[in-house]
Amino acid sequence: MSNNYKCEVIPTRNNEGEVNFTAGRKRSSKKFQDAEAEVRPASYERKKGTCTKNTVHYFCEFCDNTSIHGFKFLGERKRYVLEKVWWALIILVAFFMSSSLIRKSYFKWQSSPIIVTFATRETPIWEIPxxxxxxxxxVNAHPKVFNYSDVYLKYRMKQKTTEEEDTYFRLYSTICNEHLEFVDQNATKLMTNDEFVMFLGSFADLQxxxxxxxxxxxxxxxxxxxxxxxxxxxxxxxxxxxxxxxxxxxxxxxxxxxxxxxxxxxxxxxxxxxxxxxxxxxxxxxxxxxxxxxxxxxxxxxxxxxxxxxxxxxxxxxxxxxxxxxxxxxxxxxxxxxxxxxxxMIKTSEEIRSYSIYDRLCYLPGERQLSNYKIYTQQNCMVECLANYTLHVCGCAGFYMISQEDVTHMCGAGSRKCLEEARGKIVPMHNC
The missing domain is CATH 2.60.470 (Acid-sensing ion channels like fold)
Incomplete structure (x- = not known):
């Protein structure tokens, strides 16, 4: 059996305190390997025993070496049991509290990942319109065209009115104070094209x-x-x-x-x-x-x-x-x-485009088109949503809500109450 030799540099110290280095050969034998094993720390040795003992041993080592406050007292063997229980309760409470805060932060990020912050620089007024x-x-009606008070008094006194006065009274009942007791509601659910033209031409000019x-x-x-x-x-x-x-x-x-x-x-x-x-x-x-x-x-x-x-x-x-x-x-x-x-004014960064509309809770230019308006804003969307909702519920919409080319679905005085009720219901339902 051949011998294996190993070259080593061995430091030696002389009587004067100086350190000298000498080179030499040393047999690499089983005895030398056993000598190396003896100088290893005890932590390198694998402890033999049951799984429970190993777990306790590793946990004690973790407690001795971790930087987390409190764990050190759990692993020390000389600590009283009551003291260890106390520190264990403190650690559990801290764990549950931090877990709760992390959970809240996560759900808050899920529900509103976009954060609105104050700008670090004020925007000059010349940068906004x-x-x-x-x-x-x-004053709505031009008195030379139609006098609302005169016709109302004629109704109250049961005097005879002309057909034109009846038509104007129905039209102006859509915007004047409510006097619908003198309006045949069943006959005025919709506004005809001729009535709409009459209506627009009778308003008083703003002076x-x-x-x-x-x-x-x-x-x-x-x-x-x-x-x-x-x-x-x-x-x-x-x-x-x-x-x-x-x-x-x-x-x-x-x-x-x-x-x-x-x-x-x-x-x-x-x-x-x-x-x-x-x-x-x-x-x-x-x-x-x-x-x-x-x-x-x-x-x-x-x-x-x-x-x-x-x-x-x-x-x-x-x-x-x-x-x-x-x-x-x-x-x-x-x-x-x-x-x-x-x-x-609210400015948005380009990074929010990567978020879905559901997450950022807003639309960017070009992401949503309206039927009646070319520019999407929340106010324009609300007006269109109200028009669509009243069309669905009342069968008509206000004369100011829809295109003037679509006069077949304009509400008359008989639909005024339905319009007011629809406006109150659309607010919690809109998705603009």
């Missing part, structure tokens, strides 16, 4: 003068355009061209000349462009840095049976949205009103 302003007069923008005079007639709302014909300022908002604008586009210029809904205003943009925007704050105008009404045009309050209804909205007159504020007669606007 000035809001659109829609104004509706409380305004001395309009100014950023301190400069402005043509009121050219700056304000007609728009059909739940209050009838109203006038709006700084709204996009109807052809850019509606799928079928109809008569709304006849007196509107300005289209979006140097602006888009997704990108806003490009850097470096001047103030000659549309929608309009302002650079400063204060009363003279916005819109100023005078509104007035002839006393002879007031009809307190149709509307108990004289003045104007005003609502502010995004230039790409349909105005919701239910969110209006009033401007009374013979008073000056100053309105301060505090805009709210």
């Amino acid at each position: 000035f809001p659109a302003i829609t104004i509706c007069p409380e 305004m003068e001395q309009c100014s923008w950023l301190g400069d005079s402005l043509s009121c007639e050219r700056s304000f355009t007609n728009i059909l709302t739940s209050e009838g014909w109203c006038r709006t300022f700084n709204m996009l061209h109807p052809d850019e908002v509606y799928v079928n604008a109809g008569e709304l586009s006849e007196n509107h000349t300005r289209r979006a210029q140097e602006w888009s809904l997704e990108e806003g205003y490009p850097a470096g462009v001047g103030l000659n943009t549309y929608p309009r925007r302002t650079m400063l704050t204060g009363a003279k840095a916005g819109l100023q105008l005078d509104l007035f009404v002839d006393d002879s045009n007031l009809d307190y049976l149709c509307s108990e309050i004289s003045g104007f209804k005003v609502t502010l909205h995004h230039p790409a949205e349909i105005p919701d007159m239910d969110t209006h504020f009033r401007i009374p007669m013979d008073e000056a009103a100053v309105v301060a606007i505090k805009p709210s």
